[in-house]
């Protein structure tokens with residue numbers, strides 16, 4: 001068998017490793033920020049009915065413009081969005097890839113602020129867009145002055161802001177997004193995968209779209225909507241941006257089944273989102289109880305918590321895995337990240353930590 005090194009692969013892909021969050025069969029999976037609540041059975045029945053109808057016409061290519069889905073997403077996001085402002089794909093990862101295919105690519109660069117979502121740099125590599133990294137303020141924050149400084153210093157073609165940021169949970173203020181927009185002539189992409197978990201009354205970057213044709217807000221049905229397995233992400237932007245994406249998308253990229261499932265789920269938005277309040281409650285419980293076990297926590301507006309004061313992150317990760325619980329080791333020294341699960345899962349996680357000695361685990 002050959003190895004990668006034997007192949008005439010593109011130079012910028014040599015030596016890279018693929019996205020690889022472990023997919024282990026464990027009973028408590030709190031590692032990839034999924035919504036761990038299954039969708040309600042009544043909604044599942046409607047999704048199946050919708051899939052069955054779509055299946056009857058499956059001999060034909062799907063609606064290339066996924067018109068019904070764009071209508072449903074526009075009314076879901078509000079903020080004056082019309083179907084022309086919406087683009088969707090197989091997960092927001094595909095949306096981001098299409099954005100880089102259209103606005104990035106060879107000779108172009110995208111600025112991101114690690115620690116951040118690992119797929120941002122992987123998608124940059126896949127599209128041969130140079131990944132340029134800025135730094136964060138203490139507390140992983142991003143002030144308007146800091147993003148401006150990094151944009152002026154590195155002159156990127158795109159800026160990726162993750163709000164709230166994965167894996168730190170840190171929000172990004174609208175002032176910072178506006179500052180980034182004003183400091184560049186390039187595209188500014190705000191990844192709002194966790195927007196629905198933000199505190200009541202928080203303002204989304206959607207409120208900034210009017211009059212800003214280089215701003216893109218990406219969202220997903222994978223997290224709050226409990227639809228990760230269906231692969232549906234979308235963006236809201238000026239209709240001209242959607243037209244740019246039409247130049248690079250594969251025709252019929254969203255299957256008739258995906259469209260049917262997503263439309264049916266969006267017809268039950270309130271039931272699909274019913275667990276968001278519960279998940280926020282478990283996140284707040286983690287923020288309160290992890291310090292009681294001796295760990296430090298970073299404030300989070302998402303459905304996960306990054307916690308520090310871990311002497312040996314990998315050993316603790318393994319010890320939890322032995323107890324059938326998986327969380328995430330992102331290689332941030334002395335830190336691990338845990339997703340807020342159901343009340344039961346969160347309890348099992350916290351009890352296992354307590355049992356292992358809390359923050360004194362691995363000390364010495």
Ligand SMILES: *Cc1c(COP(=O)(O)O)cnc(C)c1O
Nearest residue numbers: 091092093117166193220222233
């Ligand atoms: C989980 C996550 C996504 C979701 O990606 P999908 O392809 O929509 O499943 C996007 N951005 C961030 C920052 C995430 O953490």
